[in-house]
Amino acid sequence: MMTNRFFFLATLLAAFVFFGNTGVKADNITVDGKSRNYLKYVPANLPENRPLLISCHGMNQDANYQKGQMAIEPLADKERFAVVFPNGINRAWDISGQSDINFILKLIDEMVALHKIDRDRVYLSGFSMGGMFTYHCMNNIADRIAAFAPISGYPMWGASANASRPVPLIHTHGTGDDVCTFDKVQGVLDVWIKFNKCNTTPSVTPNYKGAGHATYRRWSGGTNGVEVVLLEFAGKGHWVSNDVVKTGEEIWNFCSRYSLVDRNPKVNVTEPVSGTDVYYDNEGSKADSIHLAADVWSDYGDIVKVAFYGGSTLIKELTEPPYECWWFGVGRGQRIVRVVATDDKGRTGSAHSIFNLLKNTSDISGISSGCASGERSVYDVSGKSVSPSSSGLKIIVEGDMTEGKKVRKVFVR
DSSP states (O other): OHHHHHHHHHHHHHHIIIIITTTEEEEEEEETTEEEEEEEEOOTTOOSSOOEEEEEOOTTOOHHHHHHHHOOHHHHHHHTOEEEEEOOGGGOOOSSSSHHHHHHHHHHHHHHHHHOOOGGGEEEEEETHHHHHHHHHHTTOTTTOSEEEEESOOOTTOOOOOOSSOOOEEEEEETTOTTTTGGGHHHHHHHHHHHHTOOSSOEEESSGGGOTTEEEEEEOOOGGGOOEEEEEETTOOSSOOOSSSOHHHHHHHHHTTOOSSOOSOEEEEEESOTTOEEEOOOSGGGTTEEEEEEEEEOSSSOEEEEEEEETTEEEEEESSSOOEEEEESOOSEEEEEEEEEEETTSOEEEEEEEEEEEOOGGGOTTOOOOOOTTOEEEEETTSOBOOTTOSSOEEEEEEEEETTTEEEEEEEO
16 A cells, blocks of 8 residues: 555656646547547746647657657747647547647647747647658648648658648658658658749758768759758658757757748848939049838847848948948949848848939030039939929939039938
C-alpha cells in the first residue's frame, strides 16, 4: 500500500515538473460532437496579438512525443509565441477529409478566445503523417494559416496545388529517410514552386550555418513575396533533426516573416515624383545630379535598411532616416528609381518612380533676365515667364543670373 502511494506521489511530482514548470498544459475541446485533446505551451505573460504555431505528430505518435521532438519552448519564450500540439484520433490524421481540418480551426478559435493570439499569424507544421496533413491543409485552409512547415512528410499519392492563395512553405527532410523517401520531395515542391510563381532556379546554401550536413535551398520571387524552401539534412533518417541546425528554429524564422495581412514595410518615393519631368541640379558640388528621397514606415517591425537603386545599380544604402541621397552621373532620358526597405524580420517593401530626366534648365533660351539675390522668378518649361499660381510644371529660379542664362539655383515644381 505504501509502495503504491509512493509511486502515485512520484508520478504526480514528475508530472508537475514536466508540465507545471514548463507551462505545458493539457486541454480538451469538442469538435463535431467529439472530445479532442491537445497540449499547449503559452509563455508567461504572453502579450495579446502574438503568433501561434500548431505542430502535429506523426502516425502512431502523440502530442507529447511531438513536443519532445520539437523542443521549441525556449524559443517560444524568447520570441513570444504560443505553441499547440494536437492529438490525432487513434494517433493518426485525416489527410483527405474534413474532420481534422475542423479540429485545427476550432483550436485556432480556442487560442484566440483564451490567449488572444493573432489570427493573421497562425502557422502549421507536422512531422511524417503530420507533414502529409500539413500539405492537405495547404489546399483547404490557406486563408486561415499564414505559412506551412511540413517535416519528413508529403502526399504519398502525388502532390496537387489548388490553394486559395500563394502559400509560403518550408519543407525539412533527411536524405536517409526510409519511410517518406527523399527522392519524392523535389517533385512535390515543384508543384508548389509553379503554383506560387517562384523562380525556378533556387539559391543554394551548402554547409548551412556551418553544418556540413545541412543544405538550404530557396525558391524566391513568388507572388506577394511568397517563397518555397527546402532544408535538406544529408544522411538523416525519419526524425526531426536538431543536429547543429534546429528544425523548430528554422521553421519559426521562416514562418514568422509571413502574415495573412501585409506586414511588409511601406515605401513612397517622394523625389522624383513618378510621371514627372525632372531637371538636373545646377549648384556647386551637386551639379548634374538629381535628389532622391522616400518616406518609409512599418507598423509591424523596425526599419533596418533602405536602399536606392537606379535601375539595377545600387546608388546608396541607408540605415537611418532621413532616407534621401543624390544620384550623380545619371544620363538624360527616361529613368527608374527603385527604393527597397528591409525590416528587422527580413521583410521587404519597395516602390519605384519612373520619370524623364531633361536637359539642364540653364539651356532654356527663354530665360534671359535675372532676378536679385534672394528673389524668385517663375517660368514654364519653354522659358516663358508665368504666374506662380499657374498650372503645370514650373521652373522657379532663385538668386542671381549671370551671362544671361546661367542660373544659380533651380527648383522644379
